[in-house]
Amino acid sequence: MAEAASRAPLGHRRVLSIALPIVLSNATVPILGAVDTGVVGQMGEAAPIGAVGLGAIILTSIYWMFGFLRMGTVGLTSQALGAADAGEVSALLTRVLMAGLGFGAALIVLQWPLFAAALAISPGSAAVEELARDYMTIRVWSAPAAIALYGITGWLIAQERTRAVLVIQLWMNGLNIVLNLWFVLGLGWGVQGVAIATFIAEWSGAALALWLCRGAFATPRWRDWPRVFDGARIKNMVSVNTDILIRSLLLQIIFTSFLFIGADFGDVTLAANQVLLQFLYITAYALDGFAFAAEALVGQALGARHLGDLRRSAVLTTGWGVIVVLILMVAFALGGGWLIDTMAKAPEVQAEARIYLIWMVMAPILGVWAWMFDGIFIGATQTRDMRNMMVISFVIYWLAVFTLIPVMGNHGLWLALIISFVARGMTLGLRYPRIEARVA
Numbered sequence: 001m002a003e004a005a006s007r008a009p010l011g012h013r014r015v016l017s018i019a020l021p022i023v024l025s026n027a028t029v030p031i032l033g034a035v036d037t038g039v040v041g042q043m044g045e046a047a048p049i050g051a052v053g054l055g056a057i058i059l060t061s062i063y064w065m066f067g068f069l070r071m072g073t074v075g076l077t078s079q080a081l082g083a084a085d086a087g088e089v090s091a092l093l094t095r096v097l098m099a100g101l102g103f104g105a106a107l108i109v110l111q112w113p114l115f116a117a118a119l120a121i122s123p124g125s126a127a128v129e130e131l132a133r134d135y136m137t138i139r140v141w142s143a144p145a146a147i148a149l150y151g152i153t154g155w156l157i158a159q160e161r162t163r164a165v166l167v168i169q170l171w172m173n174g175l176n177i178v179l180n181l182w183f184v185l186g187l188g189w190g191v192q193g194v195a196i197a198t199f200i201a202e203w204s205g206a207a208l209a210l211w212l213c214r215g216a217f218a219t220p221r222w223r224d225w226p227r228v229f230d231g232a233r234i235k236n237m238v239s240v241n242t243d244i245l246i247r248s249l250l251l252q253i254i255f256t257s258f259l260f261i262g263a264d265f266g267d268v269t270l271a272a273n274q275v276l277l278q279f280l281y282i283t284a285y286a287l288d289g290f291a292f293a294a295e296a297l298v299g300q301a302l303g304a305r306h307l308g309d310l311r312r313s314a315v316l317t318t319g320w321g322v323i324v325v326l327i328l329m330v331a332f333a334l335g336g337g338w339l340i341d342t343m344a345k346a347p348e349v350q351a352e353a354r355i356y357l358i359w360m361v362m363a364p365i366l367g368v369w370a371w372m373f374d375g376i377f378i379g380a381t382q383t384r385d386m387r388n389m390m391v392i393s394f395v396i397y398w399l400a401v402f403t404l405i406p407v408m409g410n411h412g413l414w415l416a417l418i419i420s421f422v423a424r425g426m427t428l429g430l431r432y433p434r435i436e437a438r439v440a
Contacts, residue, residue, distance in 0.1 A: 010297065010309055014160075015316050018296060019289030021162040025169040026285035035177045039184045040194060048191050051131030055195075058118045058132070059139055064252075066103055066147045068244040069096060073154030074295040075381035076237060081158060082303025089159075090221035091228045093213060095237065096151025104144025111140045131191045138195035145206035152209040157292050158299060164212045172205035243383035247390040254397055258417055261401065265410050272352035273410070275344050279336070279360040280367075283328055287368065290321045291375030298379030298435075307439045313379075314432075318372045325364035333361045359414040366418050369425025377428060380435045389427035396423040 008014050040048040073096050080088035107114070115136055119129050149168070156164050176197050183193030216222050227233070255277075262273040297313035332339075340353045377386045397420035404412030 010312050010316070012316065012320075015290070015293050015297070015320055018157075018160050018162050018293040019317075019320065021166040022157075022289035022292050023286060025162075025166045026288055028169055028173045029285075031173065031177075035180055039180045040191060042185060047125070047127040047131055050125075050128040051135055051191050052194055054128060055132040055135035055139070055191075058115070059136055062107065062114065062118075063143070063146055065245065065249075066100075066150055067248060068241040069099060069103075069147065069150040070154035070157075071244050071295070071378045072237065072241040072381070072383070073151050074158045074292070075299050075378050075383075076240065077155050077158035078296050078299025078379055079303035079381065082300035082306075085303075087221045087224060087227055088233070090216050090219065091224060091230075091233075092237075093152070093155050093216050094222050094228050095234070096155060097148055100148025100151050101144045104147045107143040107147075108140055111137065135191050135195045138192060139198050142199045142202035145202045149202070149206055149209060152206070152213060155213070156209075158296050160296050161212075162289075162292065164209075168205050168209050168212070171208055172201045175204060176201035240381050240383045243387040244378070247383070247387045250390050250394045254394065254417070254420055257401075258413065261405070261413055262410065265413075268346075268348050268352050269410050271344065271346070271349045272356065273413075275340055275349065275353045276356055276360055276414075278343060279332060279339070280363060283325065283364045283367065284371070286324050286328060287321055287371045290317050290324065291371050293317045293320075294372060294375030295379040298376050299381070300379075302380050302435070302439055305439055307436060310436065310439055314376050317375065318368075321368050321372045322365075325368045328364045329361055332357070332364070336360060356410060356414055359411075359418060363418055363421070367421035367425070369429060370421045373425055373428035373432070376432070376435070380438070382431070382435055382438075385428065385431040385434065389424060389431060392427050393420050393423040396420060 040052050073092060077089055077092050080092060115133060119133065153165055153168070156162070179197035179200060180194055183189045183197050187193060189196065221227075259270070259273065259277075263270045294313060294317035297317065298310055301307075301309035301313050336357045337354060340357070341350055344350055344353065374386065377383070397416055400416035400419045401413065404415050406412075408415065
């Protein structure tokens with residue numbers, strides 16, 4: 001399947017065949033969260049709703065730190081594929097499975113101090129925290145599956161098998177929803193039922209993912225242990241993933257600080273900012289597919305040492321990214337008010353959010369370069385540049401925060417965030433020639 005994809009003409013059809021399944025897959029994510037909340041909401045108590053929300057946020061934040069496993073795996077696997085190194089493609093799958101299982105087992109062992117630290121800084125009541133702990137102590141046992149899925153997903157994306165990624169996501173979310181309804185509404189298991197449903201869905205999702213990768217296990221290459229444990233390759237994998245982790249942590253600090261600083265402007269402004277952030281999440285979900293396409297195609301072109309394909313991959317995927325954000329800009333300009341009213345019912349929050357809606361209209365086109373260059377640099381495993389440019393953008397963000405907020409208030413906060421996007425896109429753009437130089 002991967003070989004057929006690599007021989008396909010490098011054109012719009014190929015880009016869309018990679019990107020669209022990811023966009024559809026992303027669209028299922030909010031549905032599951034809504035069902036989780038809706039199911040426990042039928043219990044008629046506030047504490048279960050808060051417990052599921054708090055527990056899910058804590059675990060998602062912990063798992064999110066291992067997202068580097070997906071990004072690093074795409075770049076390394078796509079380059080091995082482009083170089084026609086089938087042995088390394090198979091060995092990478094074995095390495096990421098071992099890493100996922102190892103990291104997951106470590107979380108199970110360290111769950112008590114991790115959860116205690118997270119709950120110590122949480123705003124939940126005693127009742128909420130107790131139920132959240134029950135929820136997390138069940139779900140954490142699927143951590144090996146959840147983290148391994150990051151690596152498997154990256155391995156599949158590198159081979160342009162994004163339909164398989166969509167199938168995994170649909171299966172996991174669909175099963176989770178069905179089990180939620182059965183365990184909570186049918187059997188009355190409450191918060192524990194939601195956790196058990198997710199536990200089963202994640203392990204079954206990992207099993208399905210392995211079945212979809214069964215071709216890799218049909219040959220002995222996946223257990224070529226001298227290659228799997230090759231010191232130089234492992235060192236490179238660790239270096240790539242460490243750079244991505246640092247970059248991602250700095251990006252997360254920017255978004256977290258944005259919410260914390262916004263809280264100083266009062267509850268209404270904080271709520272308005274939270275509503276408007278959903279516009280950015282929509283943009284990210286829409287662009288992910290094309291950024292992932294860039295990861296796979298750029299990595300394959302670099303592995304094959306084909307400069308023309310590398311340039312065409314970067315241009316085609318970015319071009320589609322620009323088309324998407326122009327559509328989003330028009331949609332946000334015309335329908336942004338309706339979307340705000342749909343998400344927030346308080347009139348004062350609706351009015352406040354409309355004041356800052358202009359930033360959401362501008363954000364897609366100003367941020368698209370950061371998103372797309374991220375995909376290009378991940379595919380090229382040019383992660384040191386990603387890390388360093390993120391550090392520069394991080395510093396620029398804080399300079400903008402301290403400079404603009406005293407003058408512009410919450411407008412200054414939004415402008416600082418967008419400036420950080422622009423800075424990341426511009427600095428990565430300046431480093432792009434280094435990728436072409438590697439091929440040349």
